[in-house]
Amino acid sequence: MIYTVNTILGLLYVAPLLWMIVSSFKPESRIFADMNHVLRAFIPLDFTLENYREVFVRSNLIRYIGNSLFYVSVLVFLSMLINSMCGYALAKFRFKGKNIIFTIVIALFVLPLESIILALYWVVNQIGWNDSYRALIIPFAAKCFDIYLFRQFFLDVPDDFIEAAAIDGADPIKTFFALIVPISGPVFATVLILDYVAYWSDFMWPLLVTLSPGKRTVQLGLQAFFTEPPIYYGPIMAALVVSVIPMVVMFVFFQKYYVQGIAATGIKG
Numbered sequence: 001m002i003y004t005v006n007t008i009l010g011l012l013y014v015a016p017l018l019w020m021i022v023s024s025f026k027p028e029s030r031i032f033a034d035m036n037h038v039l040r041a042f043i044p045l046d047f048t049l050e051n052y053r054e055v056f057v058r059s060n061l062i063r064y065i066g067n068s069l070f071y072v073s074v075l076v077f078l079s080m081l082i083n084s085m086c087g088y089a090l091a092k093f094r095f096k097g098k099n100i101i102f103t104i105v106i107a108l109f110v111l112p113l114e115s116i117i118l119a120l121y122w123v124v125n126q127i128g129w130n131d132s133y134r135a136l137i138i139p140f141a142a143k144c145f146d147i148y149l150f151r152q153f154f155l156d157v158p159d160d161f162i163e164a165a166a167i168d169g170a171d172p173i174k175t176f177f178a179l180i181v182p183i184s185g186p187v188f189a190t191v192l193i194l195d196y197v198a199y200w201s202d203f204m205w206p207l208l209v210t211l212s213p214g215k216r217t218v219q220l221g222l223q224a225f226f227t228e229p230p231i232y233y234g235p236i237m238a239a240l241v242v243s244v245i246p247m248v249v250m251f252v253f254f255q256k257y258y259v260q261g262i263a264a265t266g267i268k269g
Contacts, residue, residue, distance in 0.1 A: 080195075136217075203219040
């Protein structure tokens with residue numbers, strides 16, 4: 001009974017995604033007409049690739065996806081590097097003011113971006129970073145929530161490992177990269193997935209700081225299908241399907257470590 005209920009709930013959850021994928025292979029006239037019948041709504045009887053052809057004719061979507069892949073990949077790499085080292089220091093180092101710093105981190109990660117976005121934009125504009133990858137990457141390289149996740153995971157790493165490395169002559173930097181990082185795959189995978197999805201889906205900040213079409217991200221490119229005539233839902237569905245492929249592929253490869261990371265970072269409060 002539990003498996004049956006879970007299966008039904010799972011199907012309800014993925015139904016909109018399945019409908020979007022199926023609709024991307026239908027003619028425009030059949031997308032909403034088939035919704036009167038449950039079976040036809042999820043089966044492309046009049047299969048066509050015209051919507052995908054229209055996507056690449058009307059928009060430089062491949063360029064926008066490439067822009068997002070580049071800036072999000074660099075941002076996530078820097079984020080994992082900086083935030084993991086900070087979380088490790090808060091978990092394993094002893095220094096004056098450590099608890100105060102951690103309290104500030106906890107307080108800041110509940111602060112919504114919308115409350116500081118105008119001030120952040122003013123700073124970026126004043127230093128001349130508008131319409132550049134620096135404006136997309138550097139302001140978000142440090143993230144309080146990631147620091148918290150890394151700290152919670154590193155708290156469970158036995159101190160004996162670190163002490164053994166110190167006895168062998170390893171300094172803190174070498175200990176971190178040679179010992180801690182290799183055994184921390186789950187938390188790194190968790191941060192990778194959470195940050196990649198968040199930055200890939202971000203619309204407001206790229207809209208503010210990117211001016212030229214050559215630096216548009218995938219979300220800005222998708223917006224053109226909703227605002228620039230002619231507006232057809234078939235190409236919109238096709239563009240959405242293309243835009244989520246990188247996220248789906250990444251999640252398939254890292255989902256095992258993602259679940260392990262969520263479980264591990266939730267052991268201690």
